[in-house]
Amino acid sequence: MPLANETDEPVQAGVGVSGRNFSKAVDRNRIKRLLREAYRLNKSVLHEALTADQKKIAVFILYIGKEKPGLTALNEAMPLVLNKLITAIAR
Secondary structure, eight states, X not given: OOBOOOSSSSEEEEEEEOTTTOOSHHHHHHHXXXXXXXXXXXXXXXXXXXXXXXXXXXXXXEEXXXXXXXXXXXXXXXXXXXXXXXXXHHO
């Protein structure tokens, strides 16, 4: 469930990766960088929806897969995730 935030920006976003699935910090950091980049490239839809509704949220995106993703896979999945979030907020 998204939480209300106290900043001027419509969205505060964070990312995380399980240390259980990726024991090496190098792998976790790379996945987090890829998640941030995928979010950055696709965030405009979420920002527009929240600005239109005059809402603000804080979101934390977790990667729970067991294999290292590529940027292409994350770029394909991120719009789906953000659209689900938009529909959940609209309810």
